[in-house]
Amino acid sequence: MSVAIHIDHVVKRYEQVTIIPDLSAHIKNGEFFTLLGPSGCGKTTLLRMIAGFNSIEGGQIKFDERLINDIPAHKRNIGMVFQNYAIFPHLTVRENVEYGLKLRGLDKAAIKKKVDDILKVVKIEDYQDRLPERLSGGQQQRVALARAIVIHPNVLLMDEPLSNLDAKLRIEMRSAIREVQNQVGITTVYVTHDQEEALAISDRIAVMHAGVIQQIGNPQSIYTRPYNVFVSTFIGHSNLFAGKIKVDALKTFVVFNDGYQIELEHLGEVTDGQEVIISVRPEEFSVQEDGLQCTISSRVFLGKYVNYKLAFAPNMLVANQVSIEFSQDLGHAERIFEQGDMITLRPNKAKINIFTADAEAKNLIKGVKQYE
Numbered sequence: 126m127s128v129a130i131h132i133d134h135v136v137k138r139y140e141q142v143t144i145i146p147d148l149s150a151h152i153k154n155g156e157f158f159t160l161l162g163p164s165g166c167g168k169t170t171l172l173r174m175i176a177g178f179n180s181i182e183g184g185q186i187k188f189d190e191r192l193i194n195d196i197p198a199h200k201r202n203i204g205m206v207f208q209n210y211a212i213f214p215h216l217t218v219r220e221n222v223e224y225g226l227k228l229r230g231l232d233k234a235a236i237k238k239k240v241d242d243i244l245k246v247v248k249i250e251d252y253q254d255r256l257p258e259r260l261s262g263g264q265q266q267r268v269a270l271a272r273a274i275v276i277h278p279n280v281l282l283m284d285e286p287l288s289n290l291d292a293k294l295r296i297e298m299r300s301a302i303r304e305v306q307n308q309v310g311i312t313t314v315y316v317t318h319d320q321e322e323a324l325a326i327s328d329r330i331a332v333m334h335a336g337v338i339q340q341i342g343n344p345q346s347i348y349t350r351p352y353n354v355f356v357s358t359f360i361g362h363s364n365l366f367a368g369k370i371k372v373d374a375l376k377t378f379v380v381f382n383d384g385y386q387i388e389l390e391h392l393g394e395v396t397d398g399q400e401v402i403i404s405v406r407p408e409e410f411s412v413q414e415d416g417l418q419c420t421i422s423s424r425v426f427l428g429k430y431v432n433y434k435l436a437f438a439p440n441m442l443v444a445n446q447v448s449i450e451f452s453q454d455l456g457h458a459e460r461i462f463e464q465g466d467m468i469t470l471r472p473n474k475a476k477i478n479i480f481t482a483d484a485e486a487k488n489l490i491k492g493v494k495q496y497e
C-alpha cells in the first residue's frame with residue numbers, strides 16, 4: 126500500500142560534519158515528489174534516509190503514522206531505481222522482474238499474473254525473454270522500474286534514474302516513468318539535479334541547497350514565484366538587477382539603479398529606501414519606449430526565440446550579462462536586433478520577483494511561501 130511520507134526535523138551527520146541540519150517535508154500519498162539541487166546538496170543522503178540505508182541522527186521519518194527511523198531497509202517495503210539500473214545480468218527480463226516476488230514466497234500463479242501485468246504497464250512484454258545485455262539503456266531502465274514496482278512497495282525511490290541515457294531517451298523515459306507512476310498511483314520520491322526534468326515530471330519539487338530545503342512547490346510556482354535568489358537562478362535563467370524600494374504616499378515603487386521605476390502592488394513588508402534585488406525571467410521583457418536601456422552584445426537565433434546577450438550600465442546588474450528571449454509570435458520584437466543596437470526593455474511588472482538584498486534574500490512578493 127502506497128503511503129504518505131512525513132519527514133520532521135531530520136538531521137544527518139557524517140562523523141562531525143552536518144550534511145542536513147534540520148529538514149522537514151510532507152509528501153502526500155500517491156504524489157510524485159522531486160528532490161532537486163546541485164551536486165552535493167544532500168539529495169541522495171535524504172533519499173537513503175527514507176530507504177533505510179542511512180542512519181538518522183535527529184528528527185523523525187514516518188510512513189503514514191508509522192515511525193520508521195529504526196526499521197531496517199528490508200522491512201520498509203521500498204521500491205528503488207538507481208542510475209546504474211542494478212538489474213541482474215544473468216537473468217532474463219521476466220526473471221529479473223519475478224525475483225522480488227519469489228523472495229516474498231508468492232505462489233507461481235500469483236507471480237505470473239503480477240509479472241504479466243507489470244510487463245504490460247512498463248511496455249517490456251515483447252522482450253521478456255531477453256538478457257539485459259541485449260537491451261538498450263532505456264529498456265534496461267524499464268526493467269529496473271518494473272522490478273521496483275511489481276512488489277507493490279510503500280514508496281518508490283528513484284535516484285537520477287535517467288542520467289545514463291542520452292538526451293532524447295531521457296525525455297522519452299521521463300514521460301514513461303510519469304505515465305507508469307500515474308497508472309500505479311504510488312508515492313514517488315525522485316532525485317535529480319536536472320531542473321528541466323524536475324519541472325517536467327513532478328507534482329511538487331523540493332529545491333535543496335547545502336542540506337536545506339529552499340522552497341517546496343509545484344513546478345509552476347517554483348518557476349514563477351521563486352522564494353529566494355538561489356531558487357530563481359537555479360531553476361531556469363533569471364536576470365538580476367540591483368534596486369531600491371520607494372514608498373510614496375499610498376504607492377510603492379521599485380526603482381532600478383538607472384532610475385527606471387515600476388509601481389508595484391502585492392508587496393510584503395517594505396520600507397522606503399530598502400535595497401532589493403529584482404529578478405526578471407528572460408521571456409518577461411518587451412521592447413518599449415521606456416524601460417531599461419541596454420546594448421545587444423550578441424544574439425543567437427533559435428527559431429521561435431532569439432536569445433540575446435545584453436550589456437547594461439555596470440551598476441545596474443548583480444549579474445554581468447543577461448539573455449533575453451523574444452517571442453516573435455507575440456510581437457515583442459518587430460525585428461531581430463544586431464550586435465551594438467541599443468534597445469529599451471520593459472520588464473513585465475506582474476511577473477518580476479523582488480528579493481530583500483540581505484544574505485537570505487527572500488522574496489517580498491506577498492503569498493510566496495517556503496512550504497506549501
Ligand SMILES: Nc1ncnc2c1ncn2[C@@H]1O[C@H](COP(=O)(O)OP(=O)(O)OP(=O)(O)O)[C@@H](O)[C@H]1O
Pocket residue numbers: 139144162163164165166167168169170171318
Ligand atoms: N558516506 C559518507 N561519508 C561522508 N560524507 C558523505 C557520505 N556520503 C555523502 N557525503 C557527503 O554528503 C554531502 C551530500 O552528498 P549527497 O550524495 O547526498 O549529495 P547529492 O545532492 O545527492 O549530490 P549528487 O547529485 O552529486 O549525487 C556531500 O558533501 C558528500 O560529500
